[in-house]
Amino acid sequence: MATRRALSRVFCRVLSRPRTRVSLPRASAFPAAAAAATARRASSSSSSSSSAPAEHVVPRTYGTPSTAGTAEAAAVAAAAERVVLPEVCEHLIRHGYAVVDGALDGVTVGEGGASLSETLRRELDRLASSSDADADADASSAGSSRAPDGMKRNATVLVQKDRVVQLEKANIFEAEVHAMKDEMASRFPAFRALREDRTFLTLLNAHAPPRTRAEDLHHQVVKLQVNFGMGACFPLHFDSAAELDGRRVTALTYLNPGWKEGDGGELVVYPFPSPPVKIEPRMGRVVLFSAANMLHRVLPSKARRLCFTQWFFARSAGGSSVSSSAAGSSGSAANGGVGGDGGDVAAAQVAALLRPEMRKHLMKVVHADEWAKSIEASHPDTPERKMALDTHWREVDVISRALAGKFPAGLAEVAAMSGPGEDAERARAATRVEWF
Numbered sequence: 001m002a003t004r005r006a007l008s009r010v011f012c013r014v015l016s017r018p019r020t021r022v023s024l025p026r027a028s029a030f031p032a033a034a035a036a037a038t039a040r041r042a043s044s045s046s047s048s049s050s051s052a053p054a055e056h057v058v059p060r061t062y063g064t065p066s067t068a069g070t071a072e073a074a075a076v077a078a079a080a081e082r083v084v085l086p087e088v089c090e091h092l093i094r095h096g097y098a099v100v101d102g103a104l105d106g107v108t109v110g111e112g113g114a115s116l117s118e119t120l121r122r123e124l125d126r127l128a129s130s131s132d133a134d135a136d137a138d139a140s141s142a143g144s145s146r147a148p149d150g151m152k153r154n155a156t157v158l159v160q161k162d163r164v165v166q167l168e169k170a171n172i173f174e175a176e177v178h179a180m181k182d183e184m185a186s187r188f189p190a191f192r193a194l195r196e197d198r199t200f201l202t203l204l205n206a207h208a209p210p211r212t213r214a215e216d217l218h219h220q221v222v223k224l225q226v227n228f229g230m231g232a233c234f235p236l237h238f239d240s241a242a243e244l245d246g247r248r249v250t251a252l253t254y255l256n257p258g259w260k261e262g263d264g265g266e267l268v269v270y271p272f273p274s275p276p277v278k279i280e281p282r283m284g285r286v287v288l289f290s291a292a293n294m295l296h297r298v299l300p301s302k303a304r305r306l307c308f309t310q311w312f313f314a315r316s317a318g319g320s321s322v323s324s325s326a327a328g329s330s331g332s333a334a335n336g337g338v339g340g341d342g343g344d345v346a347a348a349q350v351a352a353l354l355r356p357e358m359r360k361h362l363m364k365v366v367h368a369d370e371w372a373k374s375i376e377a378s379h380p381d382t383p384e385r386k387m388a389l390d391t392h393w394r395e396v397d398v399i400s401r402a403l404a405g406k407f408p409a410g411l412a413e414v415a416a417m418s419g420p421g422e423d424a425e426r427a428r429a430a431t432r433v434e435w436f
């Protein structure tokens with residue numbers, strides 16, 4: 001306990017660092033993408049061609065997406081080309097996250113139509129505002145607002161030794177586009193196009209190429225979310241566990257034109273050993289990060305807040321290159337660096353601690369108190385919440401004892417490296433951290 005407190009005291013800091021982001025110019029600065037979008041629109045609407053008829057056989061295709069050739073599909077593809085740029089992917093790979101502004105605002109749905117961000121906002125607003133008076137038997141359990149028609153309360157599954165329980169969040173509701181019945185999905189054509197169009201996924205594979213075929217991005221899901229405010233939030237968490245689930249990249253898009261300072265609901269990412277980064281949920285902003293390795297949370301929101309998530313999956317779980325090619329690790333690192341001289345031992349321990357699998361454990365200790373408070377803030381006071389908190393503190397104690405016993409020299413260095421000041425910044429710059 002004393003070790004844990006000492007460690008988290010060393011590490012705990014306020015979120016004071018200004019936001020880092022990759023800002024992109026608006027539509028007109030991307031003539032190639034704009035031309036491509038126009039061309040796509042033109043080809044989808046024109047029915048005649050001046051060139052000679054093709055001689056080759058037209059292959060039969062299977063599973064043509066229902067949105068193929070629509071204005072929504074063209075807009076979604078054009079927006080993906082503006083988000084998944086080489087420099088954005090470079091930032092994503094190097095820092096574990098990237099923020100892109102303005103990409104969806106500059107693309108219109110059809111000639112002279114609304115922007116893609118506004119079109120998506122209207123669709124999600126319509127879903128979040130729908131209510132079936134009889135449908136929500138669920139409102140009482142988490143003591144909050146009722147579920148919009150077609151949405152479900154966000155819940156985390158807690159696996160206990162002998163049973164599985166649901167830990168529900170207050171005032172946050174979600175819907176997965178692929179789970180919608182056809183009739184319902186057809187009422188949300190822009191989201192349907194987003195789920196079906198593969199431009200985003202293909203560009204991620206092209207600009208952030210996986211090191212093995214098994215890690216190639218293979219499919220995607222889209223989850224819509226409404227947060228009704230009243231302090232609703234997400235606790236510290238990772239989106240996936242690489243060994244259990246093939247999710248590699250998370251892309252969040254925020255649709256809140258009226259967001260202002262004081263509304264809360266900021267996303268915080270923790271690219272440790274760099275300081276946490278607070279990201280406001282502003283209209284049209286897209287945030288990408290490593291689904292398996294980026295710790296994040298959502299701060300309590302005072303205002304209604306809309307967003308959606310795109311998750312990009314490898315074909316199957318496991319096969320993560322980071323677990324097999326640890327950043328700068330040596331054989332002795334996993335063994336606490338036994339056998340080298342002092343400096344080598346500390347360096348080997350730092351490398352071992354910063355490997356994604358180990359950093360995940362380290363994060364629990366570093367942010368132990370904030371993590372517990374975020375669990376409390378995100379869920380009503382129920383036996384399930386108590387269970388989650390007990391599990392959290394049990395894990396923190398086990399991990400802190402294990403790490404302090406095995407990596408004493410490395411912990412001291414990592415603590416110094418994650419602090420403020422130029423020396424710490426230099427140390428971080430010299431350390432390669434793997435995110436994917």
Ligand SMILES: O=C(O)CCC(=O)C(=O)O
Pocket residue numbers: 225234239252267296297298307309
């Ligand atoms: O709403 C957000 O900004 C993030 C949501 C999130 O972390 C999740 O759905 O896993």
Ligand SMILES: [Fe+2]
Pocket residue numbers: 237238239296
């Ligand atoms: Fe998340």
